[in-house]
Amino acid sequence: MTQATLQAEHSASERTLLVALELGGTRWKLTASSGGTKITETTVAAGDVEGLGRAIQAAKGRQGLPPEARVVSCYEAGRDGFWLHRELERRGGRNLVVDSSSIEVNRRARRAKTDRLDGRKLLAMLGRSEAGELGVWRVVRVPTVEQEDARRVHRELERLTKERTGHLSRIRALLALHGVGPGVGRNVGARLATLRLRDGTPLPPQLRAEIEREAQRRELVEAQIRELEAQRRQRVKEAASVAARQVRQLTRLKAIGETSAWLMAQEIFAWRQIRNRREAGALVGLTPTPYASDGSHREQGVSKAGNRHVRRVLIQISWTWLRHQPDSALSRWFQARFGQGAGRMRRVGIVALARRLFIALWRFVEFGLVPDGARLRPA
Numbered sequence: 001m002t003q004a005t006l007q008a009e010h011s012a013s014e015r016t017l018l019v020a021l022e023l024g025g026t027r028w029k030l031t032a033s034s035g036g037t038k039i040t041e042t043t044v045a046a047g048d049v050e051g052l053g054r055a056i057q058a059a060k061g062r063q064g065l066p067p068e069a070r071v072v073s074c075y076e077a078g079r080d081g082f083w084l085h086r087e088l089e090r091r092g093g094r095n096l097v098v099d100s101s102s103i104e105v106n107r108r109a110r111r112a113k114t115d116r117l118d119g120r121k122l123l124a125m126l127g128r129s130e131a132g133e134l135g136v137w138r139v140v141r142v143p144t145v146e147q148e149d150a151r152r153v154h155r156e157l158e159r160l161t162k163e164r165t166g167h168l169s170r171i172r173a174l175l176a177l178h179g180v181g182p183g184v185g186r187n188v189g190a191r192l193a194t195l196r197l198r199d200g201t202p203l204p205p206q207l208r209a210e211i212e213r214e215a216q217r218r219e220l221v222e223a224q225i226r227e228l229e230a231q232r233r234q235r236v237k238e239a240a241s242v243a244a245r246q247v248r249q250l251t252r253l254k255a256i257g258e259t260s261a262w263l264m265a266q267e268i269f270a271w272r273q274i275r276n277r278r279e280a281g282a283l284v285g286l287t288p289t290p291y292a293s294d295g296s297h298r299e300q301g302v303s304k305a306g307n308r309h310v311r312r313v314l315i316q317i318s319w320t321w322l323r324h325q326p327d328s329a330l331s332r333w334f335q336a337r338f339g340q341g342a343g344r345m346r347r348v349g350i351v352a353l354a355r356r357l358f359i360a361l362w363r364f365v366e367f368g369l370v371p372d373g374a375r376l377r378p379a
Contacts, residue, residue, distance in 0.1 A: 097140040156228060
């Protein structure tokens with residue numbers, strides 16, 4: 001065998017199959033290439049991992065690659081979550097889960113969009129990323145199964161709280177429709193027999209039946225909320241995990257409650273490695289997005305590209321922080337900068353305070369640095 005043949009075989013074994021996946025509800029579109037101009041496209045049924053594996057092996061053959069050639073794949077983060085990522089990496093490949101909002105698109109008002117075009121675009125960007133180009137897109141940090149499962153409690157609580165509010169709002173709306181709105185409290189289910197219309201007659205039977213069903217659904221949601229809150233309190237008290245320790249530490253700060261501390265620990269602190277304050281602000285989407293082009297300079301507000309659950313809670317905590325930690329450096333900074341402003345200026349300032357507060361909480365959890373001037377509850 002000649003030296004040229006050996007070199008050709010070696011280069012073939014070093015080549016990589018690049019695979020872009022467009023995941024749909026009924027089918028997955030696979031677009032593959034080995035780095036040249038030849039592109040292989042095929043479709044498999046959604047969820048058919050074995051069929052996907054066979055399609056990848058067939059793509060290697062069409063691209064002239066050996067069966068043991070390396071595979072690098074990618075797909076957009078979405079409804080399918082991370083199970084496919086774990087399955088692809090378990091089978092020996094390397095996979096990237098990409099933030100959909102970071103993918104380049106044509107900015108024309110009307111542009112063609114098909115799975116085929118999207119797959120080819122994703123494949124081209126994967127090739128650029130593998131070639132070493134920086135800033136091509138943003139890759140999602142994939143949690144482990146345990147880390148992902150730990151977030152279920154507070155996310156279910158958040159959803160149930162909204163559902164409880166929805167049931168109560170529906171009951172009040174039905175009563176207001178008949179002029180019985182004012183003064184109706186949360187115990188409306190027990191008071192239905194005593195409620196009367198404006199002319200003194202009882203509630204119509206179908207209206208009362210519908211309100212009773214709404215009240216029963218609300219009571220079920222209330223029971224589930226109490227069960228989850230008790231489960232969370234038990235974990236915080238007894239668990240020796242990193243998240244439980246961080247929750248106990250955060251709740252030592254006045255203005256930080258167990259619900260907020262649990263959410264921040266499970267969403268970020270317990271599993272994300274934050275390197276600096278800029279990265280901390282970016283994780284919750286509170287970094288500024290300036291616009292400067294030629295002579296035009298303006299601020300576009302915060303990016304809102306981070307964790308929306310933590311960002312929402314941070315805004316709430318910031319208002320509470322001003323009330324319970326008035327002598328802290330953060331509160332003094334807010335009062336000096338925004339305290340004399342109108343309502344809109346204070347709302348802008350509270351977002352800036354939320355970013356500074358999150359950085360201070362990260363330093364408190366990571367390094368034990370108590371925010372300047374903050375008061376602690378007894379241990």
